[in-house]
Amino acid sequence: MMQRPALVLCDLDGTLVDSMADLANAVDAMMAELELPLCGEEKVRHWVGNGAERLVKRALTNDFHAEPDADLFAKAFPLFVTAYAQNNGEHSKLYDGVMEGLLWLQQQGFHLGCITNKPEQFTLPLLEKLDIKRFFPLVVSGDTLPAKKPDPLPLLHAAQFFGVLPADSLFIGDSINDVLAARAAGFSVICVSYGYNHGQDIRTANPDSVLDSLVELTTLSFN
Numbered sequence: 001m002m003q004r005p006a007l008v009l010c011d012l013d014g015t016l017v018d019s020m021a022d023l024a025n026a027v028d029a030m031m032a033e034l035e036l037p038l039c040g041e042e043k044v045r046h047w048v049g050n051g052a053e054r055l056v057k058r059a060l061t062n063d064f065h066a067e068p069d070a071d072l073f074a075k076a077f078p079l080f081v082t083a084y085a086q087n088n089g090e091h092s093k094l095y096d097g098v099m100e101g102l103l104w105l106q107q108q109g110f111h112l113g114c115i116t117n118k119p120e121q122f123t124l125p126l127l128e129k130l131d132i133k134r135f136f137p138l139v140v141s142g143d144t145l146p147a148k149k150p151d152p153l154p155l156l157h158a159a160q161f162f163g164v165l166p167a168d169s170l171f172i173g174d175s176i177n178d179v180l181a182a183r184a185a186g187f188s189v190i191c192v193s194y195g196y197n198h199g200q201d202i203r204t205a206n207p208d209s210v211l212d213s214l215v216e217l218t219t220l221s222f223n
């Protein structure tokens with residue numbers, strides 16, 4: 001049984017929102033403009049999770065870790081930003097159970113925040129469009145602070161913002177980056193089974209618990 005948290009932070013892409021179609025379309029709009037081979041949703045799905053710059057680098061190199069030519073990246077990145085600014089939210093939707101889960105978290109009286117590696121210019125319109133911005137008094141995006149997940153900084157910042165100890169805090173995410181950030185920050189961590197974890201089963205990252213839907217939050221019992 002998990003200790004009752006005072007603060008619950010939620011990841012965005014792959015946890016609350018299925019944003020894959022829009023992300024993949026924006027990546028492929030960039031690739032098309034560069035006259036490079038299109039990537040498609042299946043590859044892009046495995047590349048999401050470390051922010052927009054890393055996503056673009058993975059697309060340009062067709063590799064998870066490689067660095068593209070600096071001039072190519074400098075040309076490509078603004079193309080991605082323009083394309084995603086245009087289609088952000090077009091085909092993105094909340095996963096089943098998210099609204100019920102968020103309403104329950106709110107009813108419990110937990111402090112709530114959203115911590116994403118997505119750049120702020122995309123995060124805020126997407127939260128607004130899907131009508132979930134209202135749940136989160138604090139939103140920390142990938143470029144809000146000097147470091148993003150898997151660095152613990154955004155989580156520690158949120159704990160400090162609300163005046164809550166990390167030991168009384170819970171992170172809900174979908175990827176190894178979320179688990180690593182939560183562990184480094186001293187948070188508990190619950191993961192969803194359906195998100196984007198670079199093609200790996202999130203159970204291999206050993207979160208405290210795995211849920212198939214956020215509606216299952218309503219059945220958790222806390223100490």
Ligand SMILES: O=C(O)COP(=O)(O)O
Nearest residue numbers: 012013049050051116117
């Ligand atoms: O933009 C990304 O790489 C993923 O964002 P997330 O942290 O909301 O999953």
Ligand SMILES: [Mg+2]
Nearest residue numbers: 011013014174
């Ligand atoms: Mg995610």
